[in-house]
C-alpha cells in the first residue's frame with residue numbers, strides 16, 4: 179500500500195474514533211452538534227455515524243425538542259454493546275458484577291462458595307460465571323473479558339498470587355480460571371481493582387489514598403492518575419501498617435497491624451455481632467455501647483488517614499463493604515479526629531465515600547477491559 183493509502187485509512191480511523199469518543203462524552207447529542215464541535219464536514223460525520231451504527235456501537239433514539247424546523251435526532255452510544263465481567267474472590271464467597279461501557283454496574287450476584295485450592299472450586303466458580311453470563315443473555319461477542327480480583331498480592335506478570343495469607347491462596351494461578359473459560363481473563367489484587375473503580379468515578383483526582391474497608395482491610399495509592407503497583411506489587415498495603423507493636427496478632431504474623439483495628443472482621447469482633455446488626459443497633463437504638471465501639475473504630479481510621487495524608491497529599495477515598503454505612507455525621511467525626519492533630523487540615527470535600535459496597539473490587543476489576551476497549555477505538 180502506498181503512503182497516501184495508509185494516511186487515508188489512518189485519517190478515517192481517527193475521525194471514527196473522534197466521533198465515537200465525542201458521543202461517549204456527551205452522552206446524548208445530535209449530528210449538527212458533532213459537526214460544529216468537531217469541526218468536521220457533514221458528510222464525514224454522516225459516514226462515521228453510519229459505520230458506528232452498523233457496528234452496533236451507537237444508536238439514534240428519539241428527537242430533541244425543535245426550536246423551529248426539523249427535529250434533530252438524538253444520538254448516543256449503545257452502552258451495553260460490550261460488557262465486561264468482574265469477579266471478586268473472597269474467603270467464604272465470591273461476587274460477580276458486569277459493567278457496561280460507561281463502567282456502570284449492570285448485574286451483580288453473590289455466591290456463598292468458600293475458597294479451596296481444589297480443582298472442584300475453580301470448576302464451581304467458572305460454572306457460576308458461565309451461568310451468570312447466560313442468565314443475563316450476554317452473547318459471546320459482547321463480552322470483552324473476565325477480570326478476577328482476589329485477596330492477595332499478584333506477581334508482576336499477572337500469572338499467579340505471590341502472597342495470599344488471608345485465603346491461603348498463594349498457589350492460585352490465572353490459568354486456574356482461564357483454562358476453564360473461553361474469554362480473555364486476568365488476575366488482579368482486589369485493593370487495586372477497588373481503587374481503579376474509585377479513580378474511574380473521580381476522574382478529576384491526580385493523587386488519592388484509597389481505604390478499602392472490607393472484611394479484611396486493603397488500601398491503594400493513586401499518584402499521577404494511576405493506581406500504584408510498586409516494585410513487588412504491594413504498594414498501598416496499609417493493612418499491615420503497624421499501629422501498636424504490642425497490639426493484636428495479625429494474620430501476617432505480626433502484631434498491631436491496622437488490619438486488626440480497621441477491618442470489618444475487627445469491627446465485628448469488637449461488637450460481637452455481624453456488621454448489619456451492629457449498624458441497626460447503632461443507628462436505631464442509639465446504643466451507647468455500640469456508639470463507643472464505632473467511635474473507637476473511627477479513631478483508629480482517623481489515625482491512619484492523618485498519617486497517610488502526609489505521604490500522599492490528596493483526597494481520601496473510603497471504599498468497600500463498610501463505605502455505604504458511613505453517615506455525614508460519621509464523616510464529620512472522622513474529619514474532626516483527623517484534623518485534631520495534624521498541621522495540614524483535610525477539607526470535608528476531600529473526604530470521599532465510594533458507593534459500590536462489597537461489589538467494588540469486582541466492578542473495578544471489570545473496568546480494565548472497558549478501558550482497553552475504549553482505547554481500541556482510536
Ligand SMILES: [Zn+2]
Nearest residue numbers: 418428430435
Ligand atoms: Zn499484618
